[in-house]
Amino acid sequence: MKNYNFLAFDLGATSGRTVLGTLCNDKIEIKELTRFPNSIVEVNGKFFWNLLGLYESLKEGLAACAKEGITPDSIGIDTWGVDVVPIGKDGSILGMPRAYRDPYTDGAPEKYFEIVSRKEVYDKTGIQVMNFNTLYQIYAAVQEGYTPITQAAYLLFMPDALSYMLTGKQVCEYTIASTSQILNPRTKDWEAALLKAAGAKDDILPKPIFPGAIVGELNSALAEECRIGRVPVVAVAGHDTASAVAAVPAENERFAYLSSGTWSLMGIETREPIITEESFRHNFTNEGGVDGTTRFLKNICGMWILEQCRKEWEREGKDYTYPEIVEMANSAEPFVSFINPDDASFANPQSMLRAIEAFCIRTGQRPPQSDKQIVRTIFESLALRYREVLEILESMSPFAIDVLHIIGGGSKNALLNQFTANAIGKRVVAGPSEATAIGNIMMQAVGAGVISSLAEARTIIRASVDTEEFTPQNSDEWNTAYKRFQNIK
Secondary structure, three states: OOOEEEEEEEEOOOEEEEEEEEEEOOEEEEEEEEEEEOOEEEEOOEEEEOHHHHHHHHHHHHHHHHHOOOOOOEEEEEEOOOOEEEEOOOOOEOOOOEOOOOHHHOOHHHHHOOOOOHHHHHHHHOOOOOOOOHHHHHHHHHHHOOHHHHOOOEEEEHHHHHHHHHHOOOOEEHHHHOOOOOEEOOOOEEOHHHHHHHOOOOOOOOOEEOOOEEEEEOOHHHHHHHOOOOOEEEEOOOEHHHHHHHOOOOOOOOEEEEEEOOEEEEEEEEOOOOOOHHHHHOOOEEEEOOOOOEEEEEEEEOOHHHHHHHHHHHHOOOOOOHHHHHHHHHHOOOOOOOOOOOOHHHOOOOOHHHHHHHHHHHOOOOOOOOHHHHHHHHHHHHHHHHHHHHHHHHHHOOOOOOEEEEEOHHHHOHHHHHHHHHHHOOEEEEOOOOHHHHHHHHHHHHHOOOOOOHHHHHHHHHHHOOOEEEOOOOHHHHHHHHHHHHHOO
């Protein structure tokens, strides 16, 4: 087999990366070329993503690839979900995308449900109700009279907007579209009535295309500037979680996955959406996957809580490294207090440290008395929340779940992985940590015709990456802790 080179842009809520993937002899190797910051910018009380800054970072990534002496076979972009860029009739970008943490959507779902009921919205979309879903962003923007949205001819999701800036071609990739709570997972098309109820025209979102489709080529000016040539841009699984799940090194369908990062997303992969009274009651979501699959999952507040604590500690002059944080948790007294990571008070507080203290006081617990106890509380609470969600997931799964695959940056946290195995009472397989970039690259390989299926991609991934296994320990102590955890909410 000849060498194939694929360039992946993997953008998260705090940073982005340019990753070069080389596929040869049924193995994949990856190399990070650039890393760049990404952050929310506040302007006059509104919160935006710096789209032009991200575009410049992509250009730097293209130039870095050219400096390697490599012309990639294709390029793919994945990002977080739900946020959109308004495009005018003439193709101009009308404004920077509002960020999902902008509080303008607070209370928007409840107001929208006065027009279309919560149950009807869920029955049509199968998507977990969260105030920042695209549907409620559009509704809130229209109610606000926000001109870039009310005057837009089209809305493009983040990876599609960036590929538009690279190619001049407007598309809407299916997996990113599925995060919106506007797409019907059965028909795989938009629910026009939901858009109309939000105050938008029914053709404001382009018809979805599927992972592996070619968007277009780099425009000639950009290709010349970056000295990389007119490389094809592929619509990979544009939602970062969809790309990450594509890289799960599973041997069969009897697995659950946990994409662990700022957000934790736990779910299973199914052939058909699961839209039932039970899934509605537990607010589970049906998002698009690759190769015709559905990602049936639950969003869980992940390492966001720890990340915010670290920022506060840094301002106090305590710049803990990640290994130090893990050691702090490992040395702290176990099971002193718990938090519910998904409690609304942790969404975006002014002080995460004070929010943790307030939650413990409100629930009749002794607040953590030290930084290391705070970290231990976060890790244990996440593991116990994972058990709670997994038990609900198992009750709806069409198959038995034998193993939990942890992928993403959190898969490198051996202590939390062990806590998770202890809490759920099942085998945990951690890795790859670079799942999102690998999934992005593998879908480019599908687009190039080098790989024919998701199963083939996973076979290559299993042969290429190292994983670590964790088995349950101290089951009695964790079962007792779980009972306490369930009573604190």
